[in-house]
Amino acid sequence: MFPKPGSTRAGFTLVEISVVVLILALMLTTATVRLDSYLPASRGESAARTLLSTIDLARTTAVSKGVVYQVELDLDKKRYRILTPYDKDGQLARDPQDQRGLNWVELPPGVFFGAILSLSGETITEGSYFLPFDQRGSSEEIYIQIENESGENFALTATIQALTGGSSVKQGRFGPTLVTEQDF
Numbered sequence: 001m002f003p004k005p006g007s008t009r010a011g012f013t014l015v016e017i018s019v020v021v022l023i024l025a026l027m028l029t030t031a032t033v034r035l036d037s038y039l040p041a042s043r044g045e046s047a048a049r050t051l052l053s054t055i056d057l058a059r060t061t062a063v064s065k066g067v068v069y070q071v072e073l074d075l076d077k078k079r080y081r082i083l084t085p086y087d088k089d090g091q092l093a094r095d096p097q098d099q100r101g102l103n104w105v106e107l108p109p110g111v112f113f114g115a116i117l118s119l120s121g122e123t124i125t126e127g128s129y130f131l132p133f134d135q136r137g138s139s140e141e142i143y144i145q146i147e148n149e150s151g152e153n154f155a156l157t158a159t160i161q162a163l164t165g166g167s168s169v170k171q172g173r174f175g176p177t178l179v180t181e182q183d184f
Contacts, residue, residue, distance in 0.1 A: 043108040044148045048156045048169045051080060051144070054105060055131070055158075058082045059165040062133040067092070070099075071131040073116065073144070075124065078107040083130070107146075114145035114155065117175040119162070137165040143175050 055071050061082075062069040070083040082102045087093040093100075107113070116124040119141050133139050141162035146169075148154035157174040160167050 044111050044146055044154050044156050045169075047107050047111045048146050048158055050105060051146070052158060052167045052169060054080065054082060055160065055165075055167050058131075059133045059137045059139070062135060063137045066135045068135070069133050071133075072101065073113060073129045073131065074104075075113045075116070075126050075129065078112045079104045081105060110149040112147050112149075114147035114173070117143040117145070119176045121176075131160065133165055138163055139165045141176065145173050145175075 058069040058071045067085045069085065071080060072083050073080045081104045084100045084102065085092055086100050087098040088100055114125070116129050118124075131139060131142065139160055139162060142160050144158040144160070146156040146158060152173070155173050156169055156171060158167060158169045159174070
């Protein structure tokens with residue numbers, strides 16, 4: 001059927017729509033490739049933020065309840081959780097093995113714990129590490145190195161302060177600076 005003389009044509013042809021869809025697909029593919037280079041950094045930063053918020057939760061809960069809470073870091077299985085001082089019945093646990101743990105938090109794919117460094121010079125690279133927070137929110141000073149399979153450019157270090165239990169994260173791998181006699 002032909003349009004009447006003097007009438008306007010409405011709509012797009014199939015060819016026009018196909019060209020627009022092709023252009024959008026090419027733009028989306030280019031954007032996805034560029035985003036992929038940023039994903040390793042965002043996965044590591046997201047993992048560090050979530051870890052620090054879990055550590056802060058354990059510290060503030062220890063202060064508010066007046067009992068010791070711990071964060072258990074499982075380096076082998078790339079996960080962590082809060083250990084409460086209570087047993088399954090809600091009473092203070094007499095034996096550390098009876099303490100109730102909250103749900104495990106898994107690190108994102110490609111992110112893992114590199115090492116945990118303490119001020120005493122101890123380096124933990126496997127097994128579980130227990131970070132306690134006392135009634136004042138104090139802990140021990142440690143450095144948690146968060147690694148990324150994409151390379152050392154994406155490494156982060158979470159620092160836990162001993163006196164305050166405060167936490168922070170920095171880009172790169174850091175450890176404690178040991179004090180020697182020459183420093184005095």
